[in-house]
Amino acid sequence: MIILQVNDLVKSFGADPILSNIKLEVQKRDRVALVGRNGAGKSTLLKIITGQMSYDSGQIIQPKDVQVGYLAQDTGLESSLSIWDEMLSVFEPLRKMERQLRSMEMQMGDPAIIENSQGYEKLLKEYDSLSLTFKEQGGYQYEADIRTVLHGFQFGTFDYDTSIATLSGGQKTRLALAKLLLTRPDLLILDEPTNHLDIETLAWLENYLQSYDGAILLVSHDRYFLDKIVTVVYEISRHRSTKYKGNYTKFLEQKAERLALDQKAYDKQQEEIAKLQDFVQKNIVRATTTKRAQSRRKQLEKMDVLDKPLGDEKSASFAFSIERQSGNDVLRLEQVATGYDANEPLLTGIDYHVNRQDSVALVGPNGIGKSTLLKVILKQLPLLKGNIAYGANVKIGHYDQEQANLHSQKTLLHELWDDYPDKTEKEIRTVLGNFLFSGDDVLKYVNELSGGQKARLALAKLMMQKANVLLLDEPTNHLDLDSKEVLEQALINYPGTILFVSHDRYFINRLATKVAELSRTHITNYLGDYDYYVEKKAETKERKELANAAQQTATVTATTKKSEESSYEKDKASKREDRKRLRRIEEIEERLEKLEAEQQTHEEALCDPEVYQDYEQTHHHNEEIERLQTHMEQLMEEWEALQLEE
Incomplete structure (x- = not known):
């Protein structure tokens, strides 16, 4: 079922075209991504679809009963209500239904109504009907749904009576997304939903959206997120849209293949045209070959000439170099304590060692102190305790996510030239040109730039430093995919x-040789990329759970043995425990039979061609099989432990 269709949509700002003949289609349960460079028109298209912006021509077709939910980029939830009351407002129709049910229950206890058999029967039917509707619409679980979503967005430890007005901008943005998810619209439209989310929250959101019942249309620069979520990609480039099936990685592969095929077809046709033109030129005036030349000319006139493939738009081009190499020991942190309040350090007891040519990703929840640690290394914050040793010949270059090192009242040209006055204007312009600032662009003031342009300018300054150690704080923020x-x-x-x-897991995977997980009191080191880090974290968690289970089993075993050797009263208790153990064994055996049957159902489903050709269904069944297998293994471990207690 098509729930959104865009046909030949055109939008211009004045004489400048933004979107031309855009085509887009969203089916029920589709996960569609819009990708393209900053300024390509992705957010504009979302605003047009949601009716927040007009368009020049074309069609937007949508069934009337389709509910659309839209969250614009960096939209914060503004409300005077508490967190809990604001989330409850989503379910006001259910709460009204609940109040009606309570009222009916009161009426059913009224003797006057009970005596009126006809009226009482009618009331019972109305109550049964409303109860069923209430249940089907989630009336018995909406409070649990609220808690689940709030926990996923890292509000689990919050006092839900906290007023939203007192929260930070990032927290309000997360709450706006949480509220939208609770409304569960048929079509969920999200513009950069991953902004302000830490890695743990991103992982939760991915799992949530993968099982979302409705369709999703989103814009995101988070490539890892796109790979996990989307099944269709529309690229907006040169004002037009091109459709690709698959996730972001598949899109890149298909785009490269399509460009190569188009170029090959174009080159082949150009070669054919050249041969035909050459034949016509040489033979049109000869009496013996005129007819053949005229035939070739007609062939040329009838030919549908292919346009030259445009390929990729111009990209930034730069490289980071160093003046001289550092020693093998680059940084050594020993029992470091730092923060903004000397009486209450944010970080204490931090030990870490960075070697030459390491590429270390510093990860951890928002607010844990990652940027703070970078600042103390840069000596922008005081070292309250401990020691930081810098290696031989270390020269540090720093990229600040806030671009605080840029001067808003300078032009782009002088932003670089003032720092490197020995360079010629041509050399400075060449550097800026490599970062896509050309012509009169270099005479713009820094405060006129967009977030993405400021990021490119900050990277240009960083490149010119030729530092042998780079400290980067969210370097991919504001940058488009290219x-x-x-x-x-x-x-x-x-x-x-x-x-x-960085919160960009795709970026971490490509760049990191180590992942350093920061807590308030220590750093845990993982020798690998992001995927390796996630795998090792899962293994550690599993080992802890198994150790706890073994400890609990050992405790139960010891208690049972002690009871058997004790007095008559303790012997009775032991027998009770034994009966309890046997009941539990029976429960586990019954549960295992049911789980095996469920697993077999999913495995049989995967043999169905309609299922295994559908990525979403295949993914769902595989996840269920894996979940069931894990559950069965846990039950078997418990069953074996209980058998040993005989």
Whole structure:
């Protein structure tokens, strides 16, 4: 079922075209991504679809009963209510239904109504009907749904009576997304939903959206997120849209293949045209070959000439180099304590060692102190305790996510030239040109730039430093997908050492040789990329759970043995425990039979061609099989432990 269709949509701002003949289709349960460079018109298209912006021509077709939910980029929830009351407001129709049910229950206890058999029967039917509707619409679980979503967005430890007005901008943005998810619209439209989310929250959101009942249309620069969520990609480039099936990685592969095929077809046709034109030129005036030449000319006139493939739009082009290499020991942190309040340090007892040519991703929840740690290394914050040793010949370059090192009242040209006055204007312009600032662009003031342009300017300044150690705080923020890939390649080829903070898991996977997980009191080191880090974290959690289960089993076993050797009263207690154990064994055996049957159902489903050709269904069944297998293994461990207690 098609729930949204856009046909030949055109939008211009004045004489400047933004979107031309855009085509887009969203089916029920589709996960659709809009990708393209900053300024390509992605957010504009979302605003047009949601009726917040007009368009010049074309059609937007949508069934009347389709409910659409839209969250614009960096939209915060503004409300005078508490967190809990604001989330409850989503379910006001259910709460009204609940109040009606309570009222009916009161009426059913009224003797006057009970005596009126006809009226009482009618009331019972109305109550049964309303109860069924209430249950089907989630009336018995909406409070649990609220808690689940709030916990997922890291509000689990909050006092739900907290007023939203007192929260930070990032917290309000997360709450706006939480509220929208609770409304569960048929079509969920999200513009950069991953902004202000830490890695743990991103993982939760991915799992939530993968099982979402409705369709999703989103814009995001988070490539890991796109790979996990989307099944269809529309690229907006040169004002037009092109459709690709699959996730972001598949889109890149298909785009490259399509461009190569188009170029091959174009080259082949151009070669054919050249041969035909050459034949006509040489033979049109000869009496013996005129007819053949005229035939070739007609062939040329009838030919549908292919346009030259445009390929990719111009990309930034840069590389990071160093003046001289550092020693093998780059940074050594020993029992470091730092923060903004000397009486209450944010971080204490931090030990870590960075070697030459390490590429270390510093990860942890929002607010844990990642940026703070970078600042104390840069000596922008006081070292309250401990020691930081800098290696031989270390020269640090810093990228600040807030771009605080940029001067808003300077032009782009002088932003660089004032720092490097020995360079010629041509050299400065060349550097800026490599970062897509050309012509009169270099005479713009810094405060006129967009977030993405400021990010490119800050990277240009960083490149010119030729530092052998780079400290990067969220370097991919504000960059479009193409610029991220250029930055990644430049950093992969960088011969120095990198310590960086990022929520971009795709970026971490490509760049990191180590992942350092920060807590308030220590750093845990993982020798690998992001996927390796996630795998090892899961293994550690599983080992702890098994150890706890074994400890509990050992405790039960010891208690049972002690009871058997004790007095008559204790012997009775032991027998009770034994009966309890046997009941539990029976429960486990019954549960295992049911789980095996469920697993078999999913495995049989995977043999169905309609299922295994559908990525979403295949993914769902595989996840269920894996979940059931894990559950059965846990039950078997418990069953074996209980058998040993005989």
